[in-house]
Amino acid sequence: MLNSLRSIVQEVNAARDLPKALAIIVSRVKRAMQTQVCSVYLRGPNDEFVLMATEGLQQQAVGQVRMAPGQGLVGRVVTREEPVNLEDAESHPAYQYFPETGEERFSSFLGVPIIHHRQVLGVLVVQQSERRRFDEGDEAFLVTMSAQLAGVIAHAEATGTMVAVGAAAEQARFAGVSGAPGIAIGESVVVAPLADLKGVPYQQCDDIAAELEFFQRCLNAVRDDIRDLGTQLEERLNREERALFDAYLAMLDDAALGGEVTAKIREGTCAPYAWSEVILEHENNFAGMHDAYLRERATDVRDLGRRVLAYLQESNQSCKIYPDNTILIGDELTASMLGEVPEDKLVGLVSVQGSGNSHVAILARAMGIPTVMGAVDLPYTRMDGRPVIVDGYKGAVYSDPSKQLRKHYRAIAEEERELVKGLEALKDLPCETLDKYRLPLWVNTGLMADVVRSLERGAEGVGLYRTEVPFLLRDRFPSEEEQRIIYREQLEAFAPHTVTMRTLDIGGDKALPYFPIEEDNPFLGWRGIRVTLDHPEIFLAQIRAMIKASSGLDNLRILLPMISSVSELEQSKALIYRAYHELLEEGYEVHLPPLGVMIEVPAAVYQARELAARVDFLSVGSNDLTQYLLAVDRNNARVAGQYQAFHPAVLRALQQVVNDGHTQGVSVGICGELAGDPGAAILLMAMGYDVLSMNATNLPKVKSVIRAINLEQAEVLLEEVMHLVDAEQVRARIDQMLLETGVNRVVRPLEIDA
Incomplete structure (x- = not known):
């Protein structure tokens, strides 16, 4: 059964449209379970469940039989959201007969829901004329199959709404x-x-002859590469292993893969897409085979596919419009x-x-x-x-x-x-409440384009300059001098206002193309300060560049990311002092900038007091802190709804950090995305945060809301929400307060219903 399950899923994954995927499902499941009928019902318009594919019932019933939730046995599966297993379907009170199906011959019925993201997408049904209850193994197989296929069907269903390029497009x-x-x-x-075979965009080619010539040119280039590789390894491989290179060359022949791709190009498909389609089909065919040797050939097909695709795409990249x-x-x-x-x-x-x-x-x-x-x-x-x-x-x-x-x-x-024009009038006005409580608003930056936008919106400083952005946009590590020039531009643009530069924060969802970090769990792996402490040559060059860039301006602060212990902080400080003294010895007239720590892991929350005693300021990174407190990967779309910045645990952690930081007499700011939410800004102000740093786009909105209330209102709101038990209640109470003060339109300027 496990082999059947795997091969069915592979075949469905390879299907290019929804009808083909459904046809594979009903055919292969019927065969695997040795039943007489397998059918798929999918949710359609008006939430009716429509018979979309069957093997065993009358084909004229496809698209005609419809059931509302609760109607018939299929509707019962939908409402119960669990399997219905009957040995005599007709005797069940929910049974409903549809003459066009011809299902009166079948007594046994097993239906399981197909659920994706908590929504019932459809029902997978098997039936048999013999009156018997399907056993636990059958039921378990069908449940497992529906769980495996739910995402595939959801994606195929979405793909099915997209008509081919050149046909009449539908919204x-x-x-x-x-x-x-x-x-x-x-x-x-x-x-x-x-060379991502599954990511090649579909395109048509206008000049088929030129596309065929281009394809053959790329094939010839790969043939040359393979021959050269075989020659280089000739003395290190035996004859059987060298035969692999001959097999690669054979696959490229017109009688093999090359011929299939040529046929698709003649139909008007661009070479990269035609090649990827053929390769993926062959790869899936090999991967589904029972013979272990043949299954391994899927890897060879994939390798060859990537080699050719790299040539096809490199030539196309240069002419991308x-x-x-x-x-x-x-x-x-x-x-x-x-x-x-x-x-x-x-x-x-x-x-x-x-x-x-x-x-x-x-x-x-x-x-x-x-x-x-x-x-x-x-x-x-x-x-x-x-x-x-x-x-x-x-x-x-x-x-x-x-x-x-x-x-x-x-x-x-x-x-x-x-609306934006209306908020621009606030640029030169201070960010203060009605009772004159002053709250500085800074910005998060990473690109030079941010500078103009930030100054136009009245930023009073930079709470976070992401130094990794220049690293991400290059194909190698920037030199110390290249970094100094970049940092100097930022410091000069905002002078005399403070610019807080975070040291290189890579890893997690920020990978450098020339410094790949391959990990099973990157957010709990080698990232942030862990990388730079392991590579002091990178860290020292960056610190030197920062300090040299601040010469004569002295508006720099250095911020350390992902600190999780006092020892990491002490090691970082030792390297910073070393870089500073080296510069003094080299004759530079520089000053040691203030040093801060980012509070973004739970360990740092509970050591905020000890960390604050050793630095000049603290800055909360609410994005990662929320992720780690709630154990929610912020890149995972499946759990995006559970990433809740207003979760009571997050709010309590934020309050604790600011309290502990102030006991040591240091400034505490926040530079996560939460600071740019106007409703959250009210809470953060009431908690006692000294600085809010956000993207420039949100700065006018936050300023508008802060200027419309007084500090006492914010403190009353904070007192209320700190006793609430979930994020939805917190958000609702904030929205209510914004509505009462008449500034809700700034937060949510548009009600969109399309």
């Missing part, structure tokens, strides 16, 4: 989570890492992908992987680019060149939107622009 909506607020209307450009209203779409967007698009052309982002607190989402908010993350059902490889709307408020993506929907969203975008 489709895909749900994700908000990454950065705003509305973007534009044309999609699909990006993927080189970005339209004026580019919406970048990818399986997992990275900072370097953003950097490849001209700044004036990038209007929106959509990532299949990740959540609203992924690094790329944080960058998007800093850049003011509407973003949707975690759009797991988006068939992104079929999206290239399509008109798209990105709703960064609701986390929705619309492909091929209708004229009416475009008009609706253009009106929303215009209203948003008017």
